[in-house]
Amino acid sequence: MPYDAVIIGAGIFGCGIAYELSRRGLTVGVVDMHPGPGLGSTSSSGAVIRFNYSTVDGVRMAWEGNQYWVNFADYLETTDHSHGVAHKVPTGLVFLRSDEPLHQLYVRNLSEAGVPFEEWTAAETAARHPYLSMAEFGGATSPDDERFWADPVGELPGALFTPDAGYVSDPQLAAQNLHTAARAKGATFHFNSRVDDILHDGSAVSGVRLRSGDELYAPIVVNGGGPWSATINEIAGLADAMAIRTRPMRHEAHLAPAPPGVDFEADGAVFGDLDQGMYFRPAAGNNIFIGSADPECDGHDWVDDLDGLNREITEVAWDRQTMRLAKRLPDFGVPHQRRGLAEAYDVSSDWGPIYDRTDLDGFFVAIGTSGNQFKNACVASHLMGELITAVTTGHDHDADPLVVPGRYTGTPIAMGAFSRNRDVNPDSTGTVLG
């Protein structure tokens, strides 16, 4: 029996969109090559919820997205969660002030979007987080560069604090929860199934062909393939059809114990530290999750063969991340045992997402999440639900981009900001910060 919609990918996006479309009464089939939900890049996510974005639209989106995590259990509309429900850990975000123009841009955007924030001096920051060094190192370098070992160039002037930031306790569980909620509304999941072809007649999509040879028919197909998005667009014949492109980039994140005597889970926060090119947050067991903010000196690890992605933690990435952290947390002892993960981001031309229709009628994309859209997965799924409904009932989204009121805040979200054919955002940091 044909579906109303087939979604490729059962990550946080595929599960979220399946839930939103099923709520709207569509019959939905979701296909994933993994054996269960959230086992792709979602399971590696830092799951940080933050509001510092380089565009006001980006801030509004993240602010609305936050309300979904605050209300996540109610949003799911089902109590059938045998493994529990993911929740928001509200630590706040301390974004160290090292780049004055970026700081001013964030202050403007947060003010315009009505997101609460505080500007802390260096003394206030140190008083609240005494384990932190406020030294300024003049930008990230690698331990094999002699500048890495030089004395600090000064002291950072303070931090931008957003009290409502935090992180989601377990990103894979969140996808599992959405999968359960979508199934409760009637969605069907096809796991261990790989989409090898998109069925279409050149102008409209009609379904997908699986590696097994089976075909699933639907007049709506959604690319929710995460780092595989470019491959899926290519098999749909859309490789050159969008101004904004996507490309997988390998990324390592690391895990290390908090400094002795510091209860980082209770007293820590999410920290953004562009002076050292990284971010870090508390993790279960009084550990620290250390992510990279892609400083220029590290280069970009683009991936041509995702099936062959190197999932080993490399010595070079481990050393630079943990040794940078040691400069920010002077009592942190770099452990001998390397722990962490390696995954791929689905990076777009300007590190912002694409939530859009395509030139192939019925084929939609929720891609280009660029290492920074886990937090927005639920609100973006709602936007995709509204977009798919509008476009399939005749709305010309390209000529008249949809503006969707946020379900919780009522804030109008202009979907033109996430267009496949937008101009590259000139204010993009060109990093995971978006």
Ligand SMILES: Cc1cc2nc3c(=O)[nH]c(=O)nc-3n(C[C@H](O)[C@H](O)[C@H](O)COP(=O)(O)OP(=O)(O)OC[C@H]3O[C@@H](n4cnc5c(N)ncnc54)[C@H](O)[C@@H]3O)c2cc1C
């Ligand atoms: C290390 C890391 C840290 C991150 N930290 C943060 C953070 O702190 N905050 C934040 O907001 N975001 C963060 N992100 C980004 C966020 O996690 C991702 O944007 C999000 O999880 C992407 O979800 P997805 O559903 O699009 O992709 P995925 O979870 O990768 O799901 C895509 C699915 O599609 C399936 N698939 C692909 N192609 C096919 C095919 N042909 N046939 C069948 N199935 C297919 C895959 O198997 C996969 O399960 C981070 C990402 C990474 C990797």
